[in-house]
Amino acid sequence: MNENQKAIAAAPGRAQRLAEDAAEAADVRRWQIHPDVVALRVERVRAQVDRLCWAGIVLGLAFTTANVQWFAAAGAAFGSLPWLTAWLLDPTVCLVLLAILRAEQVTARYQVRTGPWVRAAKWLTLAATYVMNTWSSWAAGSPEGVVLHSVPPLVVFVAAEAVTDLRDKLTDAVAVAFMNATDEASVHEPADPEPAVTRSEPPARRKLFAEYLTDVRDAWTPGVEITPAWVRGVTGCSRGLSPRLAAALSAEVGEGVRGHD
Structure with a gap:
């Protein structure tokens, strides 16, 4: 058998394998864009985003604790009652801020808009943290101190605003995947040119x-x-x-x- 005859004999088998590969690839793609699969992936990404943002926010607020305590103590003697109570100021502000951010974590998930008082409370706590953390550097006229003590509060402020928008957009991504799948399901597909290849189909209409x-x-x-x-x-x-x-x-x-x- 010459080379041409071998190629002709092998062609049907290759075509069948290609058809099977194409069908499998199409099936995988359909499930990759299925809204339930997209939602699962988005939830995993959302969990990663939340963990990273919360870690950054908590570390940034922890960095400000000592500076705020020094600001609140106002030169009180070490171990005195004013010196000890000064440690309560930063946790008071931070706990309110964290409570607001935790609530927004849920409201953003379901795209429920909060009122102006919530936003005002968040900005007030962030502004208070920034002012108390940088006041001594501004008073001393120390640019490097201002920069050093401005970075953590500003990062917390930006992260607090960004994480809400990110959660909202992640929810939008799930909604878009759902709408796209619904639109595709409403279009009638032509007959399968390879009836011998079976495919698992996602629901036609959700x-x-x-x-x-x-x-x-x-x-x-x-x-x-x-x-x-x-x-x-x-x-x-x-x-x-x-x-x-x-x-x-x-x-x-x-x-x-x-x-x-």
Whole structure:
């Protein structure tokens, strides 16, 4: 058998393998862009972002503690009552700031906007930390001291603002993946040119969040307790989606969500 005959004989096998590889690649890509897979990846990234930002924020606030204590002690004798109580000032401010950031971690996840008082409280605590940390350097006219003691509070300030936007955009990424998958599912695909190759298909059509919200809105009546479990009972939605629907409906009707089941 010459080379041409060997090539002709091997062609069908190669074509079949290529077809199988192409089908497998298409199947992998479909699941890679599936909204549930995207959501899982985004959650992993969100967890990494949160850990890194929280580590930076806590370290930055810890750096400011000694300078704020020195500022609050105002030259009090070592070990005296004013010197000891001065250590309470920075934790007081930092705990309020951390509480606000922790709350925003949840509200940003569900894209719930906080009021102006929340933002004012965050900026006030950050500004107070900055002023108390750099006051001595400004008073002494020390540019290097101002720079040194400005960096940690400013990094904390920028990180506190950035992490909220990052969480919001990560949630948007999940929503975009969901909408793209919904749009693709609405388009009818042509017949498969390789019927011998089987593929696992993602769901053809997923129900939109707005549609679920319409269902719970129609089902709710005054006096009905809004809980994630009740939402799942009237809509059949997933356990992960029911808290969002319960929160959205509660915001509309002006009631709090009961329970977390």
